[in-house]
Amino acid sequence: MSARRLARIGAALVMGATGASMLDVAVARADEYTDLLDILLMKGNLTQAEHDGLLAKHLHHGHVPSPRAARVAASRRDDAPRQVAVAHHTELPGPVVIGGPTLDPSVLQARQAAASAADSARMAQAAMLSTQSALDNGSVVRVDKYVAGKGLTFRAGPIDINLSGFINGFYTYNSPAGGMPVAGGVSTGASGFDSSAVRNGLLPAGLILKLKTTQSGIDLNAVLGMYPGIDNAKNGAFNANTGGSPVGLGTAGLDFRQVYITAGTKSFGTVKIGRDLAIFGGDAILSDATLLSVGSTGSNASPGNTSLGRIGVGYVYADWIPQISYASPVIAGVQATVGVLQPLDEFNFAGGGLSAESTQHSSPMVQGKLTYDFKAGDLAGRIWAGFLTQHQQALTGTDIPATAKRGATVEAGEIGAKLTYGPAQAVAYYYRGSGLGTTGLFFDGIAANGRKRDSEGYYVQGMYNVTGKLKLVGSYGVSNLYQAPGENSTLLVRRNESEIGAVYYSLTDWLNLVCEYAHTQSDAHGPNSASDNTASGGAILLF
Known part of the structure; x- marks a missing residue:
């Protein structure tokens, strides 16, 4: 056996001995890198094409995939550009050395994408906190979902404002x-x-404003009810309810029937002061x-x-009629x-x-x-x-x-x-x-x-x-x-x-x-x- 052949056999044995340990490292590294690429794809930081390109580069540069990564790669063989790159060993840029360990360009790109995703997440969280703080501000007015017959309800800080009414x-x-x-x-x-x-008819028109809030544990309400008619008003014993005056240049009457406040709690009941039915x-x-x-x-x-x-x-x-009245809590419907x-x-x-x-x-x-x-x-x-x-x-x-x-x-x-x-x-x-x-x-x-x-x-x-x-x-x-x-x-x-x-x-x-x-x-x-x-x-x- 010639000396050249012996040298080749020795080199092969050396490479085989070191290759086993490198294979273990490659498998572990493939798992981590593939997972990172999948996460970035799901978060929307990488497109499908970018994801497949980076995976192809990683596989091309000698990293042995784990069984999972191999299955992922096999399932994507219908991707023609990536398939051509792998099958024909298209030359891609080699490793980059930056004052120390060698960094694969694909790993560097993935890390940059991950850093960008983290920055975006931090910015989104800050924007969300800022928006929540603005909504919690007492100066922001919210509108409740409309329910037929319940009027329009606005919330300004701790105050509910309801507008309702009718016209006939x-x-x-x-x-x-x-x-x-x-x-x-x-x-x-x-x-x-x-x-x-x-x-x-029996009802005039009506516009009712209701304000509601809770202060010091007491539920408070203020109500103003304006009730105009559509026919000409005429002064008389019954004010706006006196028979009308169907004469030119007349104006409609306004009946301020409701002007009252209420204060109470669920356990005490409610006191009303003002004008109401x-x-x-x-x-x-x-x-x-x-x-x-x-x-x-x-x-x-x-x-x-x-x-x-x-x-x-x-x-x-x-x-x-003007009144001061008290309504008890409701107990068993009474x-x-x-x-x-x-x-x-x-x-x-x-x-x-x-x-x-x-x-x-x-x-x-x-x-x-x-x-x-x-x-x-x-x-x-x-x-x-x-x-x-x-x-x-x-x-x-x-x-x-x-x-x-x-x-x-x-x-x-x-x-x-x-x-x-x-x-x-x-x-x-x-x-x-x-x-x-x-x-x-x-x-x-x-x-x-x-x-x-x-x-x-x-x-x-x-x-x-x-x-x-x-x-x-x-x-x-x-x-x-x-x-x-x-x-x-x-x-x-x-x-x-x-x-x-x-x-x-x-x-x-x-x-x-x-x-x-x-x-x-x-x-x-x-x-x-x-x-x-x-x-x-x-x-x-x-x-």
Whole structure:
């Protein structure tokens, strides 16, 4: 054997001995490098082409892949450019020496990509923290997701700001059926003339602003409710609710019905101070379907801010009254509410000296109610009972001597229920009072001789949702006013009643179309009687 051949065999043995250890290092290095490339690809720091190019360079420069890396490489053999580079051993730049260990250019490029990715991640995190800090700033206003019927809610720091409201308009045709005038009656039957009007229904328009926050553990609310009409206003005893003035150059009236604050906690309950819907009779009118329509017109030839709906033909108007009231926490569906309210004058609504009047009040009106809300399967409902009392002082009347100091304590009670079962709903309500009067609080409640008149009334209402959008409603109601002891007022109203049928169609979440028919009749204690028929059609938008 020649010396040259021996040298070759020795060199081969040396290379074999060192190659085994280099293979182990290469396998480990291939695993780390392949993992790094995969991570950079998933993070989007490398494109697929860049990833495959770097992997090809790494394999080309003698690094033995791990079984995993070999499988990855084998699975990508459909990549023609990389396949050509590997199969034909395309020459790629060799290792780079930078004052020490040799760094493969592909490793250097991968490290640079990793450093760039880390910088991007740090910048993204800083931007996210900066954005979160800005959102937590009290000066940033957020908008809650809109829910139909709940208005628009904005959040400015710790304060919730809610805007809601409604607008309506109806064409109403009223046809009197004839009869003689009834003092204190609500029918227009004795007018003798048909009338057409474009008017508001029982609701005027409304824009309600509510502010809510929590301070020192106390939930606080402030409410401002503005209620303008669409017809010309006319100054009178009932302010914006007085019959209108259909004369050129007129302007609409504005009724600021709600101005109040509340403060409370879940465990203590809530105190309300300001002007809002009264406690007695409140549920009766809020359950009345004619809130969304017209009902009895009251006056159609010269419409005011609102119609009557079922006011005076089923319940006495609760009214919007200054008050300080307290509502307890709800316990097992039960809640109690009681309050002191601004006392109201006794009012001679019938006219002609038929009723007494008063303007002196040394004590407040007191009202209260108890409600029970429940749900049992498909049945849900509310049952309520309420009371009212007020002392009327210094009564004056045609049959009361001027030197007499006549007074009377008004008392009234009510009970009602509203039940919903599937698509059907029913309402039943009853009230009775002594000195309460009819239609409005203390309207004709005390006779001209200073004696109290009893009154009572009720209404029943049925509603059925034919489809998700179409709803049918029918209701009937009566309000009775009895004569006081020693009285014989034949012209005074004895009974107001009405029957109402309506169709409501929800065209959108906001817009409801309404068609309605109402028959109203008023009867006196004597022979006089009057009735009328009303047809209305229009729309109400609620947001």
